[in-house]
Amino acid sequence: MIPESAKEVVDELREQVAALHGELVRYGLVVWTAGNVSARVPGHDLFVIKPSGVSYDDLTADAIVVCDLDGELVDGELSPSSDTAAHAYVYRHMPEVGGVVHTHSTYASAWSARAEPIPCALTAMADEFGGPIPLGPFARIGDDSIGRGIVETLAGHRSRAVLMQNHGVFSIGPDAKAAVKAAVMCEDVARSTHIARQLGPLVPIPPDDVDALFDRYQNVYGQTGARR
Amino acid sequence: MIPESAKEVVDELREQVAALHGELVRYGLVVWTAGNVSARVPGHDLFVIKPSGVSYDDLTADAIVVCDLDGELVDGELSPSSDTAAHAYVYRHMPEVGGVVHTHSTYASAWSARAEPIPCALTAMADEFGGPIPLGPFARIGDDSIGRGIVETLAGHRSRAVLMQNHGVFSIGPDAKAAVKAAVMCEDVARSTHIARQLGPLVPIPPDDVDALFDRYQNVYGQTGARR
């Protein structure tokens, strides 16, 4: 059951997360029912997430389900996403994370199918990810392997996205919108970097320039200085 | 003539199949009038299918035609798809199939023009297809060659899609929606796998992991445990 004190924020997050799935569609990161967004309920051991196998056209706020941090269904009429255990693991082990996104976006998945991290040759990538986007292990769905792979790869890393080998992308952020932005930017730089390397070697960005770009973007970009 | 007892279900299938062609357009699997979806009429030796050479904009439920399992027109004012014989052959020889889709989708057709099956290096492909997507023979339109090629390749295979050499894709499913999903997923993994291999060798997924992923997806994914 959702505690009385959480009901209003849960309603808002259901609306927000339903709408954010539309961004995955808009940017072409998902096909059919693949891909999912979740958001932690601040101050509660709960998160909201997409139900399993539901079409994006049918994804109203009402369809979004609520789970506890063990991934068990707390509220909602549908079964939670089959990736719920991975989201739950991230929320349990990374208290700073408020949103998680999973996609099989084309170019990022392609890097993952060769088990290669994405090298940093574009300033937009230095800005958002602070360097290469790392590769996580191959992990089978069904237990905590995927969640553990995500957390072990991203802990202490600047990158907000990880390529899970032979699988796709998980991205994180302080809230669900930031995690969606990371998913969008990850595919964008995965694509540009792939295309660049098709015709010859990349020119890498020197590490101190990467550091300076990352630092500036995290602190100066946007309307408030806050990361968005 | 459509038997009285089939009329209601035929009307429903015409609506459904007309709408499902919209998914081929949405996912960019077809251009101009190429591509077609059909659905078996359960309990009758009939199926509904797209008429030949009709634009997707004009594809109302009324335009969808009804054929018998020899591919002969039973109801409708337009000539059936030029691929009708292939659909009919599949329905005659694969009683478990309730829907068939044919497209020339770009990446799948590209694998077929090199006469290569698509290797399995992505979990989404293990989930949906249970391994590689196989290659069928080159077959000329006009007799049962295409239908026979589809059935011989898919019989006893886990994959719901076959690349017909130098041609395109046929996909099957328990109903038309599942066959459309297979067509969409086939192009998606054909694209990601192509892009992955452009920059180096793929890392294959070990066979027992493929088996486990396929098994789980067929039984656990979605809202009912039923494959969708």
Add this chain to the structure above:
Amino acid sequence: MIPESAKEVVDELREQVAALHGELVRYGLVVWTAGNVSARVPGHDLFVIKPSGVSYDDLTADAIVVCDLDGELVDGELSPSSDTAAHAYVYRHMPEVGGVVHTHSTYASAWSARAEPIPCALTAMADEFGGPIPLGPFARIGDDSIGRGIVETLAGHRSRAVLMQNHGVFSIGPDAKAAVKAAVMCEDVARSTHIARQLGPLVPIPPDDVDALFDRYQNVYGQTGARR
């Protein structure tokens, strides 16, 4: 001046040609104001064509101009397309042609920038083009060089499209819609064939199969047996 007897058909063709430009946009064959469609006025030495440098959003039937077969403006308030001379040359020398389309569509232009015809490794290409799509010469705009290059390449060829070296595509048909279809199919097979060849050699379709496919498609496909 438009002869009285031609006014009604000119009005219809203006509507039709304005609408057909929308197909170039829908299939991604054009950016900004590049690309143009024209249609012969049957029984008159006239054709209608896009005005020069006008945005597709602003392309109403009223904006379409009428030219004679020397490419001189006969009716309309705007200057005709800068490719008008090439269209006019085709109409003067190929009486069977009722529509002409020009685009810089991406994949077709890419083949043209390497001065390579597109080989025939897909049945859809055999159907529509009856074999490879040929390469025309490099020709500078400003005189009859482009028109001559188109006519010399397509005369006696089955293909309804020609890649003009370092430039783009011209396609023809018995009417403007058929020429637009050829432009759409040309880009589609240019893309699939390009992607196929990225990862290895193509498997060619044997010539007698190409002949049989072309013959069948021209005579059997669609609702009337007429080519569409």
Add this chain to the structure above:
Amino acid sequence: MIPESAKEVVDELREQVAALHGELVRYGLVVWTAGNVSARVPGHDLFVIKPSGVSYDDLTADAIVVCDLDGELVDGELSPSSDTAAHAYVYRHMPEVGGVVHTHSTYASAWSARAEPIPCALTAMADEFGGPIPLGPFARIGDDSIGRGIVETLAGHRSRAVLMQNHGVFSIGPDAKAAVKAAVMCEDVARSTHIARQLGPLVPIPPDDVDALFDRYQNVYGQTGARR
């Protein structure tokens, strides 16, 4: 403060620049909030530009801000784009420039990540850019390095676009619409030329043909002979 005499034109430019950002979205040149358009206020040391980190969906005319030629905010409630210093530098040093556009469009960025100019093998590129699209230096955001790199590369060059190494594209024009057109055409030829070179060497266009094409397009194309 905006001088009284500039208020009307500033209002018009805000409308125009807000709308022109929609063209960046339409042609797929930008994702999320990346990319920006600015326009000089004729006769005043001012320009209008996109605010920093604002979504394209929220980009009304009211959101567009006004800066002086040092890049300082003169009017508007939001912080100006983080690329404002580069735009300002261009306006200070290139008096003929009335519009500036910046994007990370995919194919152009890919050439920049290999530090390669785009060679001229397509007539559309000769028309618009008069030859290759040049490469500017790697430059860190935060001072005048980017602006200086743009101006030093484009001064005395025919091209209206420059690839900034490891970064993206800046394009210029007599007004903002022309600069947006240059950004659109830059990505279009970056893509076609990339794809052409994937399968073999390009056939270059002879220099005197490039000169003739550029000259003709600048003087004859469109409705007025004026460049558009």
